[in-house]
Amino acid sequence: MPWQRADLFVKDNCEKMSQKYRIFATLKRENMAVLGRILKETTKFASQLDARRKNDYSTQIKTLLKLLDKAKFTEFGLHYNFDEISKAVLPHVEFSKRIPITNYDDFHKDWLYRTIAGEHNITWPGKIKYYALSSGTSGAPSKRIPVSDSMIKKIQRVSVNQLLTLHDYDLDTDFYEKSMLMIGGSSALKQTEHFQEGDLSGILTGNVPFWFSKFSKPGKQITDISNWDEKVAAIVKNAPNWDIGVISGVPAWVSLVLKAIIREYKLNNIHDLWPALSVYVSGGVSIKPYKDDILQLFGKPVHFQETYLASEGYFAFQKHEHEEGMRLRLQAGVYFEFIPFNEDNFDNGTVKTNCEILPLHQVKTGIDYALVISTCSGLWRYVLGDTIRFISTETYEIIITGRTAHYLSICGEHLSVENMHDALYDTGKKLNTSFPEFTVYGEKIGDEIQHHWYIGTEESIDKQTIAQFLDEALRTKNDDYAAVRNRTLQAPIVYLIPSDTFPRYLSEKVQRSGQTKFPRVLKNHQIEGWRKFLENVQ
Numbered sequence: 406m407p408w409q410r411a412d413l414f415v416k417d418n419c420e421k422m423s424q425k426y427r428i429f430a431t432l433k434r435e436n437m438a439v440l441g442r443i444l445k446e447t448t449k450f451a452s453q454l455d456a457r458r459k460n461d462y463s464t465q466i467k468t469l470l471k472l473l474d475k476a477k478f479t480e481f482g483l484h485y486n487f488d489e490i491s492k493a494v495l496p497h498v499e500f501s502k503r504i505p506i507t508n509y510d511d512f513h514k515d516w517l518y519r520t521i522a523g524e525h526n527i528t529w530p531g532k533i534k535y536y537a538l539s540s541g542t543s544g545a546p547s548k549r550i551p552v553s554d555s556m557i558k559k560i561q562r563v564s565v566n567q568l569l570t571l572h573d574y575d576l577d578t579d580f581y582e583k584s585m586l587m588i589g590g591s592s593a594l595k596q597t598e599h600f601q602e603g604d605l606s607g608i609l610t611g612n613v614p615f616w617f618s619k620f621s622k623p624g625k626q627i628t629d630i631s632n633w634d635e636k637v638a639a640i641v642k643n644a645p646n647w648d649i650g651v652i653s654g655v656p657a658w659v660s661l662v663l664k665a666i667i668r669e670y671k672l673n674n675i676h677d678l679w680p681a682l683s684v685y686v687s688g689g690v691s692i693k694p695y696k697d698d699i700l701q702l703f704g705k706p707v708h709f710q711e712t713y714l715a716s717e718g719y720f721a722f723q724k725h726e727h728e729e730g731m732r733l734r735l736q737a738g739v740y741f742e743f744i745p746f747n748e749d750n751f752d753n754g755t756v757k758t759n760c761e762i763l764p765l766h767q768v769k770t771g772i773d774y775a776l777v778i779s780t781c782s783g784l785w786r787y788v789l790g791d792t793i794r795f796i797s798t799e800t801y802e803i804i805i806t807g808r809t810a811h812y813l814s815i816c817g818e819h820l821s822v823e824n825m826h827d828a829l830y831d832t833g834k835k836l837n838t839s840f841p842e843f844t845v846y847g848e849k850i851g852d853e854i855q856h857h858w859y860i861g862t863e864e865s866i867d868k869q870t871i872a873q874f875l876d877e878a879l880r881t882k883n884d885d886y887a888a889v890r891n892r893t894l895q896a897p898i899v900y901l902i903p904s905d906t907f908p909r910y911l912s913e914k915v916q917r918s919g920q921t922k923f924p925r926v927l928k929n930h931q932i933e934g935w936r937k938f939l940e941n942v943q
Contacts, residue, residue, distance in 0.1 A: 462766040464735040469497055472740060472779060475555075481516060481528040481785060497764050501742070506756065506777055506786045509548050520783070521549060523599030529553050529783030535594075537605040537716040550716040552608055555781040559738035560609060563719040566734075567686075567712060570724055571651075574708050576683055583650025583681045584622045588658050591636070592628035605716045622647050641665050649679040653686035653712075656695035657842065657923070661908060663702045676704035688712040691805050694826045697839040713805065717789060718780050721803055730802040733765075738781035741765055743774035746792050746809065751775070754810040756788055770795045773821070775809050792821075811926045815847040816854050816893045819885040822925045828878035829860070835874050838864055842907045844935070846927040855895040859935075861904035872899040902939070910938055 470491055477487040485503050493499035507515075520527045521536070529551070536549040590604025601608075610628055623640050630636040644666045652659060663675050672678055685699070685707050692699075692711055700707075713721040713731050718739045721731035733741065743763045744750050750760035762777060776789040790810065793803045807822030814820065825845065833839040842861035847854060860871065876897055880887040886894070907923045927935055 461735070462764070465740060465765050466497060468736060468738070469500060469740040469779070472738075472781060473500070475781070476529055476783065479526045479528055479530060479783070480519075481783070501762060501764075501786075504779075504786045506744075506760075506762065506788055508756070508788050512784070512787060513548075517549070517551070520551060521599070527783070528785065529555075529781070532599075533783070534600055535608045536600055536602040537608060538602055539716045548716075549602060550605075551782045551784070552605065552716075553782040556718060556738055557609065559781060560714070560719045563722070563734050563737050567710075567722040570710070570722070571684060571708075573725060574684065580650050580681060580683055583648050584620050585651040585653065586622045586640075586647065586649045587628075588640070588652065588654030588662055589628070591631040592625060593631055605714075622649065637662055637665055641669050644678060645670070647679070648681060650681045651684045651686060652682065653688065655689040656687050656692055656699060657690075657908070659685070659687070660695060660699050660702065660841070663699075667702065674704035675702050680705075682707060684708045684710060686710045686712055688714050691823075691826065694830060694839075695841045697833070698841050713803075715789070715791070717778060717782070717784060717787070720776075720778075724800075728800075728802060730796045730804040733801040733803060735765075735801070740779040742777040742779075742786065743768050744777060744788070746773040746775050751809060753814075754812070756809075765801065768795050768798060770798055773806050807925075810928070811924060813845060813847055813856065813926050815849060816889050817885055818883070818889050818894060820879065820883060824879065824882045824886070825925060828875055828882050831878040831881075832871060832874040836866055836871070838862065838866070842904050842923065844907070844923060844925055844927055846932050846935075852893060853895055854893050856897045858897050858899045859902055859906075859939075860899060861907055862901055863904060866901070868899040868901050871901075872897050875899065906939070906942060909942065910935070 473482070473487040473491040473496070476482040477491070482488075490496055490499045490503060513521075516528050520529075520533050523532070525532045531553075533551045533553055535552040535557075537552050539548040539550050587606070589606035592604070592607040592610035594601040594603040594607050607628070610625070623643060627636060627639045627643065630639060640662055652663075654662075666672070666678065667675060670678060676682060682703070682705075687695075687709065688711070692709060696709070708726055710726065711723045711731050713719070719734065719737055720739060720741075721733045723730070724732045735741075743765070744756065744760055745763070750757055756775070763774075768774065771794065773792045773794050776791050776793060778787050778789055779785045780787075788809075790808055792806045792809060794806050796802050796804060811822050812820060813825075825843070829840045829843060840860050840862060843859060845856055845858045847856050858872070858875065876890070879897075880890060890896075911923060924931065
């Protein structure tokens with residue numbers, strides 16, 4: 406009968422299609438397994454090559470000479486006679502004598518406004534096609550940081566070198582078949598008359614090597630979403646479709662996303678969904694305040710690797726897991742200089758005239774330095790605003806200690822962000838909890854001064870107990886604090902607020918992205934806005 410022949414035809418073809426699918430699936434698994442073995446062996450070989458590369462001060466001199474040679478015919482290079490500087494017996498000394506240090510506002514006023522207006526060959530050869538909008542922490546308008554084609558290539562190279570270090574973790578071959586979830590800003594760039602602008606992650610996503618896109622999640626459709634809350638919702642929705650081996654991103658936002666996934670699918674931990682997750686690559690801020698909180702989201706041991714990627718360049722990453730800090734990358738298109746972060750060189754976070762500036766070979770361990778950079782994007786002797794500390798001058802291993810603007814000293818207490826993080830960490834340990842999110846400001850009333858601490862927590866803890874433990878820890882961490890606490894500085898006031906208050910504030914007051922960081926120390930122009938925000942959300 407015709408209908409019987411039709412039925413047999415459908416059945417026969419379905420069986421053939423099913424067989425083809427099984428063959429395809431088998432080939433795909435076999436190909437992925439082969440690819441995993443190839444990638445593992447490739448990372449082994451490349452990691453060995455990278456280990457042989459010279460990474461000392463002479464490398465930095467070569468970087469400086471390359472920068473000078475490349476930019477010698479730009480208007481900036483002609484103005485300061487780069488050609489003559491590069492021919493000096495000690496080019497780094499001549500460079501520091503002739504080129505003034507600068508901050509963003511001054512550099513923009515004198516030079517950068519011209520490149521933004523579309524002029525060519527101003528501080529770097531050719532035309533700057535991309536500008537990264539610096540996320541900042543103040544709520545002020547974003548800075549436009551130039552990102553040249555040369556810098557994109559350098560960041561890509563350092564990124565590859567960082568991924569190659571995963572070989573040292575001795576991960577299973579099938580790990581190299583998994584995907585990487587990158588939690589960052591929007592990849593959608595805004596086209597202006599002369600250039601494209603947006604998050605650095607968006608600029609890099611548009612220039613990612615083709616082979617990497619196969620492993621990268623959440624994919625362009627989701628990364629293009631500019632609204633952070635909508636992006637998180639899309640990641641949560643698609644999370645069960647992915648097999649993630651690596652997560653990268655700023656700790657606060659990674660924690661937020663993982664908690665949202667765990668909550669949505671009623672998981673015990675993220676490994677219930679992604680059993681192959683083995684590595685977390687953090688960046689933007691120190692991982693220390695967040696580590697205990699993030700560890701609670703895992704069901705298996707995970708390797709942590711810290712990186713130092715800023716809008717201005719890729720400066721450092723953690724070479725080996727057993728090392729405390731990150732190694733500066735001295736061939737990344739950046740020439741580094743260092744200003745000791747003390748009262749002799751800074752006044753209320755602003756660099757003083759005739760401050761002491763040191764080249765790499767003169768730095769010492771245990772001292773906080775403000776970073777000064779000259780880059781292959783045309784920034785010259787630019788004070789970045791970050792403070793770092795060397796824990797090794799042999800491997801140039803550093804840790805991030807804070808920001809030049811984010812410290813608290815109204816009456817000589819000289820509290821750094823690191824002091825605050827460490828004191829809160831110790832306080833949390835005593836109370837069997839953690840406090841990764843906080844902000845603080847100082848207030849002077851008459852002759853008395855008091856610090857106001859806003860700490861994020863969902864637990865019921867006596868705030869007076871927190872204030873007592875916090876005060877004791879700060880006295881231990883900082884001798885200056887201990888000295889003034891016996892005179893004009895009163896005991897701290899602690900306010901406990903829900904942890905999600907901090908991202909909510911960023912969402913309303915700042916253009917939030919995966920790289921946005923909350924200001925740990927509120928300055929005068931921010932305090933009133935913070936108070937009003939808290940009144941409206943309570």
